[in-house]
Amino acid sequence: MTAALLTLADSRLPAGGHTHSGGVEQAIAAGIVHDPRSLEVFLRRRLTTAGSTAAGLAAAACRAAGRDEPRRASLARLDAEADARTPSPALRQASRQQGRGLVRVGRRAWPTAAWDDLPPHPHHPLALGVAAAAAGLGPADAAQAAAYLSITGSATAAQRLLAMDPITVATVTARLAAEVDAVGAGADQAAAGGPAPTDGEPGPAWLPAGTDPLLDLLAEVHADRDDRYFAS
Amino acid sequence: MPPDHLLDDYVDPYDDPAARGHRHGPLRVGLGGPVGSGKTALAAALCRTLGAELDLAVVTNDIYTTEDADFLRRNAVLPDDRIEAVQTGCCPHTAIRDDITANLDAVELLESRHPGLELVLVESGGDNLTASFSYGLVDVQIFVVDVAGGDKVPRKGGPGVTASDLLVVNKTDLAPLVGADLDVMRRDAGAVRAGKPTLLISLREDPAATEVAGWVRQQLRSRAAQHA
Ligand SMILES: Nc1nc2c(ncn2[C@@H]2O[C@H](COP(=O)(O)OP(=O)(O)OP(=O)(O)O)[C@@H](O)[C@H]2O)c(=O)[nH]1
Numbered sequence A: 001m002t003a004a005l006l007t008l009a010d011s012r013l014p015a016g017g018h019t020h021s022g023g024v025e026q027a028i029a030a031g032i033v034h035d036p037r038s039l040e041v042f043l044r045r046r047l048t049t050a051g052s053t054a055a056g057l058a059a060a061a062c063r064a065a066g067r068d069e070p071r072r073a074s075l076a077r078l079d080a081e082a083d084a085r086t087p088s089p090a091l092r093q094a095s096r097q098q099g100r101g102l103v104r105v106g107r108r109a110w111p112t113a114a115w116d117d118l119p120p121h122p123h124h125p126l127a128l129g130v131a132a133a134a135a136g137l138g139p140a141d142a143a144q145a146a147a148y149l150s151i152t153g154s155a156t157a158a159q160r161l162l163a164m165d166p167i168t169v170a171t172v173t174a175r176l177a178a179e180v181d182a183v184g185a186g187a188d189q190a191a192a193g194g195p196a197p198t199d200g201e202p203g204p205a206w207l208p209a210g211t212d213p214l215l216d217l218l219a220e221v222h223a224d225r226d227d228r229y230f231a232s
Numbered sequence B: 001m002p003p004d005h006l007l008d009d010y011v012d013p014y015d016d017p018a019a020r021g022h023r024h025g026p027l028r029v030g031l032g033g034p035v036g037s038g039k040t041a042l043a044a045a046l047c048r049t050l051g052a053e054l055d056l057a058v059v060t061n062d063i064y065t066t067e068d069a070d071f072l073r074r075n076a077v078l079p080d081d082r083i084e085a086v087q088t089g090c091c092p093h094t095a096i097r098d099d100i101t102a103n104l105d106a107v108e109l110l111e112s113r114h115p116g117l118e119l120v121l122v123e124s125g126g127d128n129l130t131a132s133f134s135y136g137l138v139d140v141q142i143f144v145v146d147v148a149g150g151d152k153v154p155r156k157g158g159p160g161v162t163a164s165d166l167l168v169v170n171k172t173d174l175a176p177l178v179g180a181d182l183d184v185m186r187r188d189a190g191a192v193r194a195g196k197p198t199l200l201i202s203l204r205e206d207p208a209a210t211e212v213a214g215w216v217r218q219q220l221r222s223r224a225a226q227h228a
């Protein structure tokens, strides 16, 4: 089980993540991120907003993928919930692009019928939830992976863009470990909770819905640039 | 045999219909090589020469968004909707070798937009002599080096020089100017390439890239024969 979780959270999993900076490229351009401390602040912001939201969706998608019926409808509903929680069109596109990448590798690494019930370009947390279920993991693991992935891509991108000491960047992410765990666990609990559901499923209203207007704004400005290294 | 050795209902997890050799759809040709060696010039030449006879498209990988794609558009070698630019996130060789997702997305987009596509050229971002394409992304790869880089380059080897399906030594017109010995380059390339072909060309003198286009046609023919 642990090996499957580590595989899902491994940046070497070829799902296209390395072409996205999770907003850090524009944060650097705007002068918001420029050193290890400002990177840590940025990553914490991301973790507790977009990261928490992704973790809740991943946990819910994992639970939905584990059931046979009404899997397709549940996943479609969660995909709409992800849209609703992602106001920036650029971030929606980035999420769907990465979702598709994960489906491509996940389908072959962990074959299961649930892949066919995802929309063609699912939001990334949904693909992550299905991958977790297919790999034999549970909703809590899916949430943990989503929370962790919400900071690692940005950290690596910042390291490349600012030519930072990789050991410093590793230290920044290591120091956030307890917070990553807490965000994952909190999102999983929220996704499992909610009032007695009518259709056997916790209401999406209970999923975390944290967003960060700064990240949304940075993403939109970034999308209009023609001199960017990263796709988002 | 013990039950776990019975292969009757065995599904080979590595049998990937999308992989080299048994993939259907257009032939995908990778164009790799160091910065400035002439990859885009070669892509443009191939588009000009093969564009009339083949349904083709190009994927470019730039550090920034669209430099090479813009060059191809400006020179009008292909309609806009047949050129896709990929962003590589500071790491050109990752995008063609270790995690090819962004490039697969671009190729698949072109394939869905042009169902009759026969040839897709994938130009990598300029990189070093170790950069090579994953065969999950391309069917064959051309590595382009440059005479002006010095006649030592083929001798230095690296996967691009030794393992590419075709090595192109471009800019032979510059040999006298930089004091490069083309015979040395030809001989050294032959020594490290185990019989795989090498072409010495000048896109300045032959903007049609006649010999390289001939090689690409040959690849298309042998692939068609394979699938027949
Ligand atoms: N003299 C000479 N110049 C050439 C030849 N082929 C290309 N060039 C020039 O070399 C320069 C670089 O060519 P490109 O085609 O942009 O090279 P590239 O490999 O695509 O470069 P990157 O994508 O930036 O790595 C351009 O100015 C070309 O005009 C040639 O055969 N002879």
Ligand SMILES: [Mg+2]
Pocket: B039, B040, B041, B068, B123
């Ligand atoms: Mg080029």
